[in-house]
Amino acid sequence: MDYSHVRDVDPAVADALSGEDERQRNTLAMIASENHVSRAVLEAQGSTLTNKYAEGYPGSRYYAGCEYADEVENLAIDRAKELWGAEYVNVQPHSGTQANMGVYLAMLEPGDKILSLELSHGGHLSHGHPANFTGQLYDVEQYKVDPETGYIDYESLEQKAEEFDPDIIVSGYSAYPRAVEWERIQDVADDADAYHLADIAHITGLVAAGVHPSPVGVADFVTGSTHKTIRAGRGGIIMSSEEHADALDKAVFPGGQGGPLMHNIAGKAVGFREALRPEFEEYAERTVANAKALAETFEAEGLEVVSGGTDNHLVLVDLRPSNPDTTGKDVESALEDAGIVLNANTVPGETRSAFNPSGIRAGTPALTTRGFDEEATREVGELIVRVIDNYDDDAVVSEVADRVQELCDDHPLYEE
Numbered sequence: 001m002d003y004s005h006v007r008d009v010d011p012a013v014a015d016a017l018s019g020e021d022e023r024q025r026n027t028l029a030m031i032a033s034e035n036h037v038s039r040a041v042l043e044a045q046g047s048t049l050t051n052k053y054a055e056g057y058p059g060s061r062y063y064a065g066c067e068y069a070d071e072v073e074n075l076a077i078d079r080a081k082e083l084w085g086a087e088y089v090n091v092q093p094h095s096g097t098q099a100n101m102g103v104y105l106a107m108l109e110p111g112d113k114i115l116s117l118e119l120s121h122g123g124h125l126s127h128g129h130p131a132n133f134t135g136q137l138y139d140v141e142q143y144k145v146d147p148e149t150g151y152i153d154y155e156s157l158e159q160k161a162e163e164f165d166p167d168i169i170v171s172g173y174s175a176y177p178r179a180v181e182w183e184r185i186q187d188v189a190d191d192a193d194a195y196h197l198a199d200i201a202h203i204t205g206l207v208a209a210g211v212h213p214s215p216v217g218v219a220d221f222v223t224g225s226t227h228k229t230i231r232a233g234r235g236g237i238i239m240s241s242e243e244h245a246d247a248l249d250k251a252v253f254p255g256g257q258g259g260p261l262m263h264n265i266a267g268k269a270v271g272f273r274e275a276l277r278p279e280f281e282e283y284a285e286r287t288v289a290n291a292k293a294l295a296e297t298f299e300a301e302g303l304e305v306v307s308g309g310t311d312n313h314l315v316l317v318d319l320r321p322s323n324p325d326t327t328g329k330d331v332e333s334a335l336e337d338a339g340i341v342l343n344a345n346t347v348p349g350e351t352r353s354a355f356n357p358s359g360i361r362a363g364t365p366a367l368t369t370r371g372f373d374e375e376a377t378r379e380v381g382e383l384i385v386r387v388i389d390n391y392d393d394d395a396v397v398s399e400v401a402d403r404v405q406e407l408c409d410d411h412p413l414y415e416e
């Protein structure tokens with residue numbers, strides 16, 4: 001990238017930006033929530049729309065001069081409607097958390113009841129964690145995955161819903177490798193007379209491409225992020241039926257946000273346009289095929305894969321059976337030295353702390369963007385296992401790092 005204007009005024013930031021470009025080029029991004037957007041999306045995000053105030057919605061803004069802001073936001077909305085088949089779309093949330101906030105603000109009063117998956121079982125902070133506004137404003141009860149199978153424990157969800165009588169049930173997760181049975185959760189919500197929010201932050205792109213079942217038209221509300229399995233830049237999105245349009249619009253602005261980030265909304269419009277192309281379906285299919293190849297490699301090498309595999313873009317490994325004395329942070333840190341960037345993660349039945357948990361989470365969206373196929377992904381899986389088994393052996397880590405560098409060079413990023 002050319003940061004010549006930044007360099008003129010601020011060499012320190014220019015150095016950090018160039019450093020980050022190099023870091024992304026020369027490492028493998030396997031944090032399951034990360035991806036690489038196209039240059040087109042980067043350009044849109046770096047546009048002069050960052051200068052524009054556009055409080056309100058297309059056609060009814062609080063400021064003059066919104067002609068092009070309206071055009072861009074309408075394009076983002078129309079394309080999202082086409083991608084996910086939703087009646088109503090709001091593209092203004094600054095992030096996935098802000099999208100969830102929009103739904104809660106629209107539908108709940110402080111003190112109302114949320115039933116959601118526990119964070120250590122794959123849930124998200126914005127689903128009711130005590131450190132998040134959701135845990136502070138609402139009454140929260142949580143369901144779990146079955147510790148034996150790693151699948152959502154739908155029966156205990158049903159039982160909890162009966163006992164707790166929630167106002168809203170939240171589905172959709174951060175570290176769950178299996179397909180979610182939306183209808184089953186919808187039935188529970190119907191029986192409990194509760195709303196159902198399906199937060200598809202991680203799988204937004206997989207759902208758009210039809211490689212994961214869609215909750216749109218099933219759940220009352222669907223929220224997502226626009227930067228994980230879809231490459232539309234950092235941000236959030238809300239989908240629903242027309243019935244809730246007014247309440248949701250008001251909850252996002254002025255309820256929880258001020259002026260929309262119009263440059264990011266331009267990035268969303270461009271990223272959605274890219275996702276409407278037939279190649280995106282191939283991309284999503286390959287992302288899942290690569291994750292399956294990764295899970296198979298881990299299992300073949302003796303690691304415990306939570307739930308025994310994956311239906312989506314991520315693999316969760318419980319290190320305890322194969323490497324009882326090795327923590328997720330040991331592995332995360334040695335892998336970073338080897339040029340493979342993923343994260344330590346809690347696993348169902350966690351016996352360590354959230355900060356130094358017993359598992360790792362690995363995702364394939366970014367590798368797949370770089371053109372990795374199943375064979376190359378299997379090799380990455382083998383390299384990861386070598387580092388897990390030798391995390392404190394500098395010679396092995398350095399050998400793996402050399403091979404990772406070759407793989408990065410073979411799959412260039414932002415070079416065209």
Ligand SMILES: *Cc1c(COP(=O)(O)O)cnc(C)c1O
Pocket residue numbers: 033095096097098123124126172173174175199201202225235236
């Ligand atoms: C990533 C994620 C979000 C959104 O997070 P932001 O960082 O706020 O964009 C929301 N819900 C789930 C389940 C997630 O995994």
